[in-house]
Amino acid sequence: MFSNPNLVREGSRLYVRSMVPEFKVHGERLLRKNGAEWREWNPNQSKLGAAIMRGLKTEIPVGASVLYLGAANGATPSFVSDLVGAGGAVFGVEISARAMRDLIRVCEKRENMLPILADGRKPETYANELPGYVDFVFEDVADPAQARILIENARFLRKGGIAMLAVKARCVSSAEQPERVYKAVEAELSGTFETVEKMQLEPYEQDHEFLVLRKR
Numbered sequence: 001m002f003s004n005p006n007l008v009r010e011g012s013r014l015y016v017r018s019m020v021p022e023f024k025v026h027g028e029r030l031l032r033k034n035g036a037e038w039r040e041w042n043p044n045q046s047k048l049g050a051a052i053m054r055g056l057k058t059e060i061p062v063g064a065s066v067l068y069l070g071a072a073n074g075a076t077p078s079f080v081s082d083l084v085g086a087g088g089a090v091f092g093v094e095i096s097a098r099a100m101r102d103l104i105r106v107c108e109k110r111e112n113m114l115p116i117l118a119d120g121r122k123p124e125t126y127a128n129e130l131p132g133y134v135d136f137v138f139e140d141v142a143d144p145a146q147a148r149i150l151i152e153n154a155r156f157l158r159k160g161g162i163a164m165l166a167v168k169a170r171c172v173s174s175a176e177q178p179e180r181v182y183k184a185v186e187a188e189l190s191g192t193f194e195t196v197e198k199m200q201l202e203p204y205e206q207d208h209e210f211l212v213l214r215k216r
């Protein structure tokens with residue numbers, strides 16, 4: 001991940017090079033260094049940030065296009081926007097009209113981000129907003145049918161493209177042991193994707209597994 005020049009780690013802290021100087025998305029610390037502004041990325045508030053701190057090897061490179069499901073108020077999507085830079089794109093799908101208001105405020109400042117008010121379970125409703133195929137699909141949605149949502153959205157992912165899913169064990173089943181939930185989710189995904197990486201997100205998030213998958 002650290003071959004992306006827009007990302008640096010200093011000890012327990014992560015920073016991205018900001019495309020929008022002096023604009024904070026959620027109160028993060030801003031630093032000036034080597035003529036650029038860097039935003040601190042708190043891994044306790046972002047599953048992707050947590051996965052990077054846990055040693056994520058898969059790169060989200062400069063110039064990549066990303067379909068982001070569960071964009072919320074735009075916090076983690078804004079860090080992805082900085083990672084991919086002006087030549088990349090982040091399409092943020094969010095179901096909540098309340099969260100969408102904040103997401104729009106973030107997207108207005110970032111030319112590589114597009115907000116989409118839609119339900120990730122109904123990909124046909126936003127197909128027209130997307131440019132054919134994307135390089136990455138990222139999903140962080142609290143829905144028991146998380147795996148099904150990713151499979152449905154794989155239609156937008158180019159062959160060999162990468163999907164990332166933060167599996168929320170307690171959301172899929174509060175009765176089942178998390179390990180059994182992770183196995184069942186992987187089995188469901190295996191027809192569409194091969195698993196490239198997987199990791200637990202402790203100590204940043206409890207009962208979450210982060211999956212990196214390649215579209216078959």
Ligand SMILES: C[S@@+](CC[C@H](N)C(=O)[O-])C[C@H]1O[C@@H](n2cnc3c(N)ncnc32)[C@H](O)[C@@H]1O
Pocket residue numbers: 045046047069070071072073074075076077093094095096099118119120121140141142143
């Ligand atoms: C955990 S939050 C995402 C946080 C965000 N990824 C971040 O790190 O900044 C989950 C979001 O998914 C949204 N969501 C839930 N179900 C959804 C669906 N079916 N389609 C799109 N978004 C959904 C929720 O409204 C919520 O904003």
